[in-house]
Amino acid sequence: MDFVLKRDVLSSHLDSLSRAVATRPIRPILNGILFQFNDGLTMTATDMEFAVRSRIPDISGENSFVVDAKTVTEIVKSLPDQEVKFSTDGQKLDILSGKSKFQIFIQDGTDFPDVKIPTDGIQFEMSRAQLYSMLERVSFSAANDENMRNLNGVYLEIENGISRTIAVDGFRMALAEEKVEGAFNLNFLLSLRAIKELARALSSINSEKIKLRFENRQIAFDLGSTVLVCKVVDAEFPNYRRVIPEDFKTRAVVDRNILKSAVRRVSIMTRAGSETIKIGVENEKIKFSSRSADLGEAEELVDAQIEGEPLTIAFNPNFILDALNHIEEEKVQLNFVDSNKPLMIDTPDLKGYFFIVMPVRI
Amino acid sequence: MDFVLKRDVLSSHLDSLSRAVATRPIRPILNGILFQFNDGLTMTATDMEFAVRSRIPDISGENSFVVDAKTVTEIVKSLPDQEVKFSTDGQKLDILSGKSKFQIFIQDGTDFPDVKIPTDGIQFEMSRAQLYSMLERVSFSAANDENMRNLNGVYLEIENGISRTIAVDGFRMALAEEKVEGAFNLNFLLSLRAIKELARALSSINSEKIKLRFENRQIAFDLGSTVLVCKVVDAEFPNYRRVIPEDFKTRAVVDRNILKSAVRRVSIMTRAGSETIKIGVENEKIKFSSRSADLGEAEELVDAQIEGEPLTIAFNPNFILDALNHIEEEKVQLNFVDSNKPLMIDTPDLKGYFFIVMPVRI
Numbered sequence: 272m273d274f275v276l277k278r279d280v281l282s283s284h285l286d287s288l289s290r291a292v293a294t295r296p297i298r299p300i301l302n303g304i305l306f307q308f309n310d311g312l313t314m315t316a317t318d319m320e321f322a323v324r325s326r327i328p329d330i331s332g333e334n335s336f337v338v339d340a341k342t343v344t345e346i347v348k349s350l351p352d353q354e355v356k357f358s359t360d361g362q363k364l365d366i367l368s369g370k371s372k373f374q375i376f377i378q379d380g381t382d383f384p385d386v387k388i389p390t391d392g393i394q395f396e397m398s399r400a401q402l403y404s405m406l407e408r409v410s411f412s413a414a415n416d417e418n419m420r421n422l423n424g425v426y427l428e429i430e431n432g433i434s435r436t437i438a439v440d441g442f443r444m445a446l447a448e449e450k451v452e453g454a455f456n457l458n459f460l461l462s463l464r465a466i467k468e469l470a471r472a473l474s475s476i477n478s479e480k481i482k483l484r485f486e487n488r489q490i491a492f493d494l495g496s497t498v499l500v501c502k503v504v505d506a507e508f509p510n511y512r513r514v515i516p517e518d519f520k521t522r523a524v525v526d527r528n529i530l531k532s533a534v535r536r537v538s539i540m541t542r543a544g545s546e547t548i549k550i551g552v553e554n555e556k557i558k559f560s561s562r563s564a565d566l567g568e569a570e571e572l573v574d575a576q577i578e579g580e581p582l583t584i585a586f587n588p589n590f591i592l593d594a595l596n597h598i599e600e601e602k603v604q605l606n607f608v609d610s611n612k613p614l615m616i617d618t619p620d621l622k623g624y625f626f627i628v629m630p631v632r633i
Numbered sequence: 634m635d636f637v638l639k640r641d642v643l644s645s646h647l648d649s650l651s652r653a654v655a656t657r658p659i660r661p662i663l664n665g666i667l668f669q670f671n672d673g674l675t676m677t678a679t680d681m682e683f684a685v686r687s688r689i690p691d692i693s694g695e696n697s698f699v700v701d702a703k704t705v706t707e708i709v710k711s712l713p714d715q716e717v718k719f720s721t722d723g724q725k726l727d728i729l730s731g732k733s734k735f736q737i738f739i740q741d742g743t744d745f746p747d748v749k750i751p752t753d754g755i756q757f758e759m760s761r762a763q764l765y766s767m768l769e770r771v772s773f774s775a776a777n778d779e780n781m782r783n784l785n786g787v788y789l790e791i792e793n794g795i796s797r798t799i800a801v802d803g804f805r806m807a808l809a810e811e812k813v814e815g816a817f818n819l820n821f822l823l824s825l826r827a828i829k830e831l832a833r834a835l836s837s838i839n840s841e842k843i844k845l846r847f848e849n850r851q852i853a854f855d856l857g858s859t860v861l862v863c864k865v866v867d868a869e870f871p872n873y874r875r876v877i878p879e880d881f882k883t884r885a886v887v888d889r890n891i892l893k894s895a896v897r898r899v900s901i902m903t904r905a906g907s908e909t910i911k912i913g914v915e916n917e918k919i920k921f922s923s924r925s926a927d928l929g930e931a932e933e934l935v936d937a938q939i940e941g942e943p944l945t946i947a948f949n950p951n952f953i954l955d956a957l958n959h960i961e962e963e964k965v966q967l968n969f970v971d972s973n974k975p976l977m978i979d980t981p982d983l984k985g986y987f988f989i990v991m992p993v994r995i
Contacts, residue, residue, distance in 0.1 A: 342901065342928055349898045363929065371898055375929035536711045536733055539704065566704055567725065567737035 273358040274312070274332045278350050278368070284314060284325040285344040287497050290468045292340045293318035298384075304340045305383040308332035315386050316340060321465045322386045322500040335380025338364055346373050388500050392486025393455055397434065399481050401449040403473040405436040406466055408597050408624050412445035413438035413463050421506035425466045428458040437511050443590045444514055445597070447624035457485060460508045465501040472499055514627060516615055521552055521579035521607040524619050530557075530603055531595045533571045537561045538588035540569040547631045548588045552607065553581040561588075584610045585633040591616070594626035635720040636674070636694050640712050640730070646676060646687040647706040649859050652830045654702045655680035660746075666702045667745040670694035677748050678702060683827045684748045684862040697742025700726055708735050750862050754848025755817055759796065761843050763811040765835040767798040768828055770959050770986050774807035775800035775825050783868035787828045790820040799873050805952045806876055807959070809986035819847060822870045827863040834861055876989060878977055883914055883941035883969040886981050892919075892965055893957045895933045899923045900950035902931040909993045910950045914969065915943040923950075946972045947995040953978070956988035 288304050296302055296318060305315040311328040336359060346366055347355065356367040359377060366373040406425060414422035428435045434451040437444065461469070472494055473481070482493035492499040537548050537559040551558040557575045562568040584607060594616045595603065606615040610630060617625035650666050658664055658680060667677040673690040698721060708728055709717065718729040721739060728735040768787060776784035790797040796813040799806065823831070834856060835843070844855035854861040899910050899921040913920040919937045924930040946969060956978045957965065968977040972992065979987040 339928065345901045346898070346931075349894070349901060351894075370934040371895075372932045373902065373929065374931075376927070532711070532713075533733075536708070539707045539711060540735065565738070566701065567735065569708075569736075570734045572732040 272308075272332050272334060273356065274308075274330050275354050275356050276312075276327065276330070278347060278352045278355050280327065281355065282344075282347045284327065284497070285340075285347055287472060288314055288316040288323050288325055289340050289344050290471065291316035291318060291321055291323040300337055300378060300382055301384075302339055302341070303337035303378060303383070304343065305335060305337050305380055307335040307380060315383070317384065317386050317500075319384065320462065320502050321468060322388070323468075324386065324388060324498045324500070326496050334359075334361065335383075336361070336364065337378040337380055337383050338375055342375055346375075386500070387487070387489065388498055389484040389486035389489050389491040392484055393457055394482070394484050395429075395451065395453040395455070396480045396482055397451060398449070399473055399476065399478055402434075402481060403470060405434070405447040405449055406470045406473070408447040409436045409438040409445035410463065410466050410470070411438070411593050411597065412440055412443050412626070413466075414440040415463070420462075420504055421460065421508055424460050424462045424504050424508075426458065426460050426508040426511070429453075430456050430458070437508075439509060439511055439514070442587070442629050443594070444511060444627040445594070445624070446511070446515075446626075449623060459485070459488075459490065459503040460506065461490070461501050462504050465499075469499055469501070472497065514613065516606070516608050516613050516627070519579070519606040519608055519615070521577070521582045523552055523557055523575040523577045523605045523607075525557065525573060525575045525603055525605065527595060527598060527601060527603045529573055531592065533557075533559050533573045534588050534591050534595070537569045537571050538592075540566050541588065542566070546587050546589055547585050547633070549583065549585045549633060551581075551583045552577055552605075557605075579607075582607050582610060583633070584614070585631045586614065586628055587631060590628045594628065597624075597626070634670075634694050634696060635718065636670075636692050637716050637718050638674075638689065638692070640709060640714045640717050642689065643717065644706075644709045646689065646859070647702075647709055649834060650676055650678040650685050650687055651702050651706050652833065653678035653680060653683055653685040662699055662740060662744055663746075664701055664703070665699035665740060665745070666705065667697060667699050667742055669697040669742060677745070679746065679748050679862075681746065682824065682864050683830060684750070685830075685859060686748065686750060686862070687859045689858070696721075696723065697745075698723070698726065699740040699742055699745050700737055704737055708737075748862065749849070749851065750860060751846040751848035751851050751853040754846055755819055756844070756846050757791075757813065757815040757817070758842045758844055759813060760811070761835055761838070761840055764796075764843060765832060767796070767809040767811055768832045768835070770809040771798045771800040771807035772825065772828050772832070773800070773955050773959065774802055774805050774988070775828075776802040777825070782824075782866055783822065783870055786822050786824045786866050786870075788820065788822050788870040788873070791815075792818050792820070799870075801871060801873055801876070804949070804991050805956070806873060806989040807956070807986070808873070808877075808988075811985060821847070821850075821852065821865040822868065823852070823863050824866050827861075831861055831863070834859065876975065878968070878970050878975050878989065881941070881968040881970055881977070883939070883944045885914055885919055885940075885967045885969075886938040887919065887935060887965055887967065889957060889960060889963060889965045891935055893954065895919075895921050895935045896950050896953050896957070899931045899933050900954075902928050903950065904928070908949050908951055909947050909995070911945065911947045911995060913943075913945045914939060914967075919967075941969075944969050944972060945995070946976070947993045948976065948990055949993060952990045956990065959986075959988070 307313045312330040426437045435448040484491045488503045540561040560570040600618040669675045674692040788799045797810040846853045850865045902923040922932045962980040
């Protein structure tokens with residue numbers, strides 16, 4: 272069986288597919304990419320939790336085979352951009368281009384696990400840019416520990432025409448929301464690994480809308496010639512609404528860049544692993560300070576518009592910086608309840624997202 | 634004691650000084666930078682093998698103190714570019730800039746080890762660009778293992794008006810040479826760590842000439858306001874001349890980029906840790922091939938101008954690629970003796986450098 276492909280076309284498909292190949296797969300065949308011919312070429316890669324399926328039309332062939340993902344990707348990437356000829360006898364795949372000749376061992380396609388892709392169920396569309404921004408704004412707040420399955424991901428909730436992403440790690444939370452069309456409610460948790468690959472895929476395509484299909488606890492993100500399929504994480508996401516503070520007693524509006532520089536500078540005088548900075552709000556000023564027994568101390572004053580009561584509170588400065596790095600607006604609003612309650616960071620003109628940081632005891 | 638410095642000026646000095654601070658110093662005070670006032674400000678950092686001394690003129694002050702390098706560098710880097718005021722009472726260093734205030738613990742300057750900087754001995758000048766290129770062209774061939782003290786560095790040799798750098802790791806060798814003025818002979822071994830910092834410093838300054846001073850087994854590289862001082866490694870460098878092959882029986886001249894792509898492609902079909910590619914030279918062609926028991930095989934033909942006898946030989950492709958990455962000329966010359974003798978890679982118009990790669994048994 273012979274088929275010919277343009278190097279550049281195949282290479283970009285292989286890049287997406289490779290992302291579904293686990294570093295240490297549970298079965299050796301999952302190191303591979305399944306090539307299937309069926310009114311075009313369909314390529315599939317999966318780690319059994321996350322799958323990518325890619326299609327190149329107008330290619331005909333028979334049978335199906337599995338080829339090592341790393342090897343075929345590296346070979347195709349290394350070739351000059353011209354037509355590449357593939358041929359297989361069922362045992363080996365020959366790749367020919369110019370004066371280069373490769374022969375790779377392949378496996379039978381029937382040994383590859385059956386990847387089910389939702390084709391029915393709840394179907395809806397979302398703006399690519401909005402989905403991307405909702406994921407990017409919150410995923411930094413998820414727990415990095417893969418053993419904490421219910422926090423090592425991003426929760427997606429669609430409710431009354433609003434879609435919402437939420438990530439929580441026990442010390443902080445991030446929430447972003449956007450409007451969505453459709454009269455259905457839906458919520459599910461996706462692993463951070465799936466979110467990362469999804470965000471990468473969303474950032475590399477141009478289409479304005481993404482088609483989503485939810486069926487059998489799987490969600491398919493249809494990006495045109497490539498479909499990403501994620502299994503929903505089977506763990507309960509915490510009731511994030513209970514963490515959202517209310518009845519703010521103090522609010523401060525500050526220039527984002529000035530705030531960022533001040534927090535960064537004061538945090539120099541803290542030791543890795545025990546970062547704590549003190550924040551004092553009073554008289555149109557916020558005072559940031561820190562003290563380290565072996566290094567010394569730092570202090571900085573920042574002008575702010577303040578409403579409400581004076582307050583002293585302490586935080587891990589990294590959590591505040593992380594939140595500030597995900598705000599684009601010029602002004603930031605800090606909303607305090609008291610020294611023991613979480614701080615909510617948003618913007619004076621609410622834009623559908625906010626960040627919550629737990630205080631540190633002082 | 635008070636003194637005022639421009640943030641940008643101090644910051645660039647601190648960057649160079651920080652490079653002399655070891656990650657895990659043998660004495661805690663070596664975490665610091667020594668500030669001394671003596672007709673200007675002199676700052677010194679050392680890990681006892683390698684030292685940097687930096688001078689800012691027109692600053693007056695008394696006493697001397699040692700301040701934690703990481704902390705002071707981070708603070709100064711974090712400040713906006715304006716004047717920064719320093720003051721010290723002998724216990725603490727106050728740093729003031731705008732609304733930022735820092736107080737760092739300091740140590741007495743007299744506790745800092747005495748860093749001797751050659752001021753006499755053999756003195757000569759070298760072109761900055763030439764010295765940099767001589768170091769860059771060979772240092773990749775040095776052994777990375779710090780326990781192999783005699784190979785974990787670059788050998789500098791000055792002999793009859795020629796300066797030469799040589800690095801060897803037991804599998805390959807690189808040699809570069811340039812003319813130098815002066816009627817003296819000299820040779821010494823510098824550690825890869827010192828070479829790395831020296832190359833970095835050479836690449837970040839503009840001056841055309843570098844002053845060198847060799848005294849008491851120390852070499853000072855005088856870059857103007859900054860002096861780098863390296864202790865010579867007390868280990869015997871191997872007799873590299875014995876490794877240089879002679880009486881070549883086969884020579885091939887090839888386009889460097891075509892050769893690089895071919896070697897890279899064929900090496901895809903080798904496994905990490907056992908990379909071997911076969912090279913067959915015959916009839917105006919070089920055939921590159923590889924075979925891996927679990928992946929498959931690869932083959933590529935490259936046109937070449939060949940003189941001499943046909944030959945088959947095998948190499949670790951990474952060593953060949955490393956050498957090719959350090960050649961800028963369009964054409965490369967491969968000089969073979971036989972299947973068991975090292976390959977010499979140079980350019981058809983000898984430019985004062987060559988690379989030697991040991992073959993792999995086939």
